[in-house]
Amino acid sequence: MILQYAVENDILNLDDVRRKIMxxxxxxxxxxxxxxxxxxxxxxxxxxxxxxxxxxxxxxxxxxxxxxxxxxxxxxxxxxxxxxxIPKVSNVFYEWINLKFEYGEISPQSKTRYENDFARFFSDDNLICSKNFSEITALDLEMFIKGNIKKHHLTKKTYGGLKILIRGIFKYARKKKLTDIVISIFFDELELSKNIFTATEKKSDDEEVYNEEEIPLLKDYLLKKDSIRYLGVLLVFVTGMRVGELAALKPEDIQLNRKGSFIHVRRTEVHYSEINAQGQRKNVVAIQNFTKTDAGNRHIILNNFAVQILQRIQELNSAPNEFLFEENGKRIKIKGFSEALKRTCKKLDIPFRPMHKIRKTYGTTLLDNQVAETLVANQMGHSDVITTKKYYYRDNKTTEHKQAEIERALSAI
Structure with a gap:
C-alpha cells in the first residue's frame, strides 16, 4: 500500500529504482x-x-x-x-566450486582434483553440457552417467569421483532453483548393473609390500648411505608415516626421552594447481598445516631403532632453517625421498614399489607380530582398524616361507 501510494503520487520513480538495482x-x-x-x-x-x-x-x-x-x-x-x-552445467560447477573454496570448505588440492575430474567427465560432446541447466532431465543425467562409465572404463571406486561432482552441482543448482531434480532421490532410484563397471584387477602382494627378505637389504643399504634423505626413507619403515607427512616434519615434532619417544604428525606436503594473473596454470607444492584426515593428527610411538635414526638425522641437520629434512638449507620434498628409494631399489636389484608401499609394509609387519589392532590403527593414522586391515595388510612372506608353513601344517597327513 505504501509503495503503491509513493508511485502514484510521484514520490518514488520506478525507473530510478530499476537503474539503482542494475x-x-x-x-x-x-x-x-x-x-x-x-x-x-x-x-x-x-x-x-x-x-x-x-x-x-x-x-x-x-x-x-x-x-x-x-x-x-x-x-x-x-x-x-x-x-x-541461461546457465549451463559448467557455469554452475565453477560457481559452486569457487564458493566452496572461498569459504574454506575444500582445500586447494581438492579444488584441483574436482576441476580435473570435471574436465575429464564433462566434455563438450556430452548432451547435458550443451543444454541450459533447467532443461536437463533425469533421463539425460542417467544417460550421461552410463556413458561416462563406459567411455572411461570406470570401476566402482573411480565412479565415486563422478558421483561427488554430480551431487554437488545438482544440490547447488536446486538451491538456486535451476532444477527440479532432487539428486539424493535420483541416486536412490538409479539402477546401475554391476556388469557396467570395469572390474578392478587386484594387485598381487608382491606389488603391494616389500617382503621379509628385501627389508634387511634395504635397511643395511639405507644406513650405509648415511644421507638425510635415505635415512628419511628408512624412518618410514619403522613409523609407517605418509611421505607427505615425512616431508613436512619440523624439529619440534620430535620428542626423544627416556619415558617414551614419539613423533607428533600434524601437517603434510600437498600438491595442487592454480591460475596466476596471466592465466597460466601453475603447479604448486606447499605445506598444509593440518593432516590428511583428523585421525592423521597423531603421536607415533617410536622403537629404539627409530630413535637412533632420528638422532642421526638431527646430527646431519644440526641447524635446520625450519624443517627436519633439509639439504643445503632447502626442504626435501616428496619427490626427493621417492627418488632416493628408486635409486636404492635399482642398486639392490629389488623391484621398486612407491613410498606408500613402505607404509603398507609397516602396517603388515605390526599386524603379523600381534600388535593390538587399535594401536596399529592409531600408529597408521586411521580412524578404525577396518581400513588398516582392508587396505594395508598384505602377505609379505617369501615363497619358501609359505611352502614351509604349508608343509608344517600338513605334516600329520
Missing part, C-alpha cells in the same frame, strides 16, 4: 569477477585486459581486452548476466 548488480558482478581474475592495463598493448571463465577452452579461461576500461567492465557484466539468465 547499478548495484553490475558492481556485484565486477566484485565477484575480481575475486578470481585480475583486471590490468597492458601499457605495451595500450589496452585493459582480464581473463574470464570459458570451459570451452583448454585452460578453462579466455583473455579479453578492450581499449577503454568501461568497455571491459561492460563485457564482464554481460558475461555474468548471460550466465545467470
Amino acid at each position: 547499478r548495484q548488480e553490475n558492481e556485484n558482478y565486477l566484485k565477484m569477477h575480481e575475486k578470481h581474475h585480475k583486471i590490468w592495463f597492458d601499457e605495451k598493448a595500450n589496452q585493459w585486459m582480464t581473463y574470464i571463465d570459458d570451459p570451452s577452452t583448454k585452460r578453462g579461461i579466455a583473455l579479453k581486452r578492450r581499449k577503454e576500461k568501461a568497455d571491459l567492465d561492460n563485457l564482464i557484466i554481460e558475461h555474468y548476466r548471460a550466465i545467470e539468465e
Whole structure:
C-alpha cells in the first residue's frame, strides 16, 4: 500500500529504482569477477585486459581486452548476466566450486582434483553440457552417467569421483532453483548393473609390500648411505608415516626421552594447481598445516631403532632453517625421498614399489607380530582398524616361507 501510494503520487520513480538495482548488480558482478581474475592495463598493448571463465577452452579461461576500461567492465557484466539468465552445467560447477573454496570448505588440492575430474567427465560432446541447466532431465543425467562409465572404463571406486561432482552441482543448482531434480532421490532410484563397471584387477602382494627378505637389504643399504634423505626413507619403515607427512616434519615434532619417544604428525606436503594473473596454470607444492584426515593428527610411538635414526638425522641437520629434512638449507620434498628409494631399489636389484608401499609394509609387519589392532590403527593414522586391515595388510612372506608353513601344517597327513 505504501509503495503503491509513493508511485502514484510521484514520490518514488520506478525507473530510478530499476537503474539503482542494475547499478548495484553490475558492481556485484565486477566484485565477484575480481575475486578470481585480475583486471590490468597492458601499457605495451595500450589496452585493459582480464581473463574470464570459458570451459570451452583448454585452460578453462579466455583473455579479453578492450581499449577503454568501461568497455571491459561492460563485457564482464554481460558475461555474468548471460550466465545467470541461461546457465549451463559448467557455469554452475565453477560457481559452486569457487564458493566452496572461498569459504574454506575444500582445500586447494581438492579444488584441483574436482576441476580435473570435471574436465575429464564433462566434455563438450556430452548432451547435458550443451543444454541450459533447467532443461536437463533425469533421463539425460542417467544417460550421461552410463556413458561416462563406459567411455572411461570406470570401476566402482573411480565412479565415486563422478558421483561427488554430480551431487554437488545438482544440490547447488536446486538451491538456486535451476532444477527440479532432487539428486539424493535420483541416486536412490538409479539402477546401475554391476556388469557396467570395469572390474578392478587386484594387485598381487608382491606389488603391494616389500617382503621379509628385501627389508634387511634395504635397511643395511639405507644406513650405509648415511644421507638425510635415505635415512628419511628408512624412518618410514619403522613409523609407517605418509611421505607427505615425512616431508613436512619440523624439529619440534620430535620428542626423544627416556619415558617414551614419539613423533607428533600434524601437517603434510600437498600438491595442487592454480591460475596466476596471466592465466597460466601453475603447479604448486606447499605445506598444509593440518593432516590428511583428523585421525592423521597423531603421536607415533617410536622403537629404539627409530630413535637412533632420528638422532642421526638431527646430527646431519644440526641447524635446520625450519624443517627436519633439509639439504643445503632447502626442504626435501616428496619427490626427493621417492627418488632416493628408486635409486636404492635399482642398486639392490629389488623391484621398486612407491613410498606408500613402505607404509603398507609397516602396517603388515605390526599386524603379523600381534600388535593390538587399535594401536596399529592409531600408529597408521586411521580412524578404525577396518581400513588398516582392508587396505594395508598384505602377505609379505617369501615363497619358501609359505611352502614351509604349508608343509608344517600338513605334516600329520
